Amino acid sequence: METVEVILAMLLAVIASGYVARVLPIALPLPLIQIAAGAVISGVFRHGIALEPDIFFLLFLPPLLFVDGWRIPKIGLFRDKATILELALGLVLFTVVGAGYLLHWMIPAMPLAVAFALAAIVAPTDPVAVSSITARVPMPPRLMHIVEGESLLNDASGLVCFRFAVAAAVTGHFSLARASLTFLWVALAGIAAGIAITFAITRAHGILQRRFGEEDGVPVLINLLTPFGAYLVAERLEASGILAAVAAGITMSYLELSGGATPGTRIRRNVIWDALQFTLNGTMFVLLGEQLPDIVRGALHPAGGTPYDLWWLVGRALAFSLGLVLLRFAWVWISLQLTILNRKRLGRQVFTPKLRVMLATSVAGVRGALTMAGVLTLPLALPNGDPFPARHLAIFLASSVIVVSLLLASAALPALLRGLEMPAEPDAKCSEDDARHAATLAAIAALERAEKEDGEDGSRAVAHVLRLYRHRLKATDAAGTSGDAQALRHTERSYRLLALNAERDTVLRLARRTDISDETARRLLRQIDLIEARYRQD
Template identity: 35%
Template sequence: MTPVSAAVWLLFLVVLVSSVGVKWRIPQPALLVLAGFLLSFSSPFHHFHLDSRTFFALFIPPLLFADAWLIPKRELRKNLYSVILLGFGLVFATVAATGFFVHWMIPAIPLASAFVLGAVLSPTDTVALSALISRISLPQRLVYVLAGESLINDASGLVSFKFALGAILQGHFTWADAGRDLLWVTAGGLLTGFVIAYNIHWFRQLLTHRGMENPTLQTSLSLVTPYFAYMAANSFGASGILSVVAAGLYAGVSDVRDLSGSLRLHAASVWNMLTFVLEGFVFLLLGLQLRRVFSAISPIPVLHLITYSLLLTTVIILVRMLWVFPFSRISWMLNRIHARNLPPPSWKSVFLAGWIGVRGAVTLAAALAIPLEVHGKPFPGRDLIIFFSGSVILLSMSTVILTLEPLARWLNIKDSGETAEEEQMARLEANQKALAFLSARAADETLNEHQRDLLNRIASEYVLRIRELEERKEGSDNVRKSLEEETAFRIQALQEEKRALHHLREEHRIDDQTLRRILRDLDLVEAGIRSYQPR
């Protein structure tokens, strides 16, 4: 099978499996990994292999960039201490605890190789985490902390992996060198990402000011931003992952502030489709690699392998639990320096944060990047490291999939509704400001009667919206029902327009170009109507 044919079939499978997941409310990551694993036994994909570096460079940058773009920056700042303690401190604790435990459990694996495994298993997976926790309503603060942690610990985990691997390849390790490298990798990656994102945003603004505000062109520039950030940082030894995260954080602020509405809408639709496809490919390819990973350990008794994998996964969960409880309190005390009224995190939320530690694509990509040989001899414990990586991915993902929803119900953990209230307040205040502006303009004596009638007609729509928002705040829904009826009638009228246009086309009274142009205008109107349906 050619690479193009394989890509087409894999894309079709992503769509098919995702549709099944949506229909039956089954987490798509689990279904896609399982589908990929089963597909690896078929003859066309039996020997399928994707180089880990190619996999990493192709799929991870845009997905991390999108997550960094979307994460609320205010909440990230408010929970910065929690994110740092999890994203850096927990990673290093996991590397140390896992390394010593694996070397004690299997003495045949040297301590240095055990630390390599610890580094591989230390980062949680951003893509898998987002896909799994989006299914249920969790407290927003918990969601933001976990999302921020997963963005940061990809970088710190890979830095730890680089140090552990370097100790084996070079035969020595010093804390001074490690500290300097960590500072360089972190600072260099962050700075590179900000510089790349700033310059691309400046270029996009320049095109806009020169009259070249083409949505396709502008969105294409946003698509290449994560790849430029990743390649630029890697080219001089800094963290490509942190560079992508920094670029996404900067773009998330500057795009919302400076881009026009048409550009944002176009970019959002393109990025939504791209992230859906890339996330699907990541989990499907992850499943495709697992058969080859597991087959490399066939000489070892299966019962021993299962026992080791279960023990290792348990240790990783215990380390996370033992870390989050004391350090959640420490981060809360640090956060109170800036926010005196910040309530302490409940033990239930802390427990859930400790339980949700999904491993995924970054772990497997790092494991597969381990060289076959070191100093002319086989890399010590490489096959076991790769096997344990695949096992922990499956076990951690399965554990969260099976237990997260019932555990959240049992602990009675759910979103408090603060985000919805904040959105309600923002909509109401924005509409009131707009109405005040229209009222002031209508009072302008230089306007003619026709202009004043136009302003009053627009103002009446805002009055209705404000009444609907105020009623929702008070728990009433009379205006909401009226707006829903109006929306339904408007959409029915638009559909009748579209049927008339298709009828004209069938009678050859208009051509395809005319049909597409008018349909595009009607589609935009319909999208605007549907987007404001009361929720």
């Protein structure tokens, strides 16, 4: 019963954090407020949930990574794949080596293998935290695509490095060849598992749906379970469940283009995923905050070890966090120079970004849930029974990196992003007006075919619909010749919204008079609201 109460308190904290973020006079990132709420629940009220890393990975990461992979712009992901891979693979290895030696130099009592393990688990970045920070000052689309793509792919490389660094700390042995082969298997098998499971589930669902039909909620539930299936299968294969979930999301985005899902399914699915994403993101950071009081106590008074001074810990945490930012900046600068040289060699156009672009990319490397959950998997003891060296210190430093990176990004990113220029997004082959025109022509052709096939039975209804589409076609043709498409769309939209408001007022009035049932009123209002949502997005 107590666990249920704590979960409900966490959900209330997620809700309250949204209001607190809007009330505060200073702009703080939502994850930071949620972490503070979790710390209050655990430290002040003496309630909290112990974070089990395996359960945390299974419950939170598959759905969140799945929806991120599903919704990330694929054109930007594949267009900037070279830059993304440089950050997702090269930067992780660079961070492991550089930050590992930096830690061992600052804290000689921490063995080098443990320092490498800590550096590996703080290497992956968190797109959720960056998105919350850039909500008020939007990040240029291209830079956002690169940061999101990096965060989706660098988890696997960071976890593989972490696994082998921990093994080296426990056994004292490390094999570069074995680590390289393991990384290839973990990455490739994880991606293959995500793609295969998503294809298999979608194909099986389509066969069952056509043969037996189904309830309305079944497609949504299948969609919600897909990332868990991909994650578990990949973990059974000792591959990356994280990459499997990402690959499943990207695969689902392509399968969705086949049009197999009904409009109602798409609407329900989007609503449910939005709510689930917000809830899981918030709960995840609240849960991380609940670990902070115990982490601080464990670092200050380690069992069987020498207590540390609080200010000594704070100084090392700030120095380590700053070192990670500098390492990221160095890698961004190096990879950018190599990219410019390569484009010059190939005779391509070169864009030389300003210093602010590199600084924004460096500060945007915010750490989050994976770092906290991963560092808590450090073993409690060595094979000989001795305590794992510097375990409490490593956990404290990892949690400090999360908090400091959030604070730094919230303070620096808005200033760095304001007025920042990036290379323009390439124009699509077909503009929005061209797509509207083509869709209207296709609709008219289908209606004309239906008019010929049905004869007089549906002539009046078809003629009415044809008039609407032909009117729209004339409007798009006139817009194309006059160049005033935006003004025409705005005028049409204002009249459409005016009519929809009148419809809504009438339905509500009839419902208040009990002239229609609540069920009928809800159904009519939903139809009106969906049509209005469509026009408000234009």
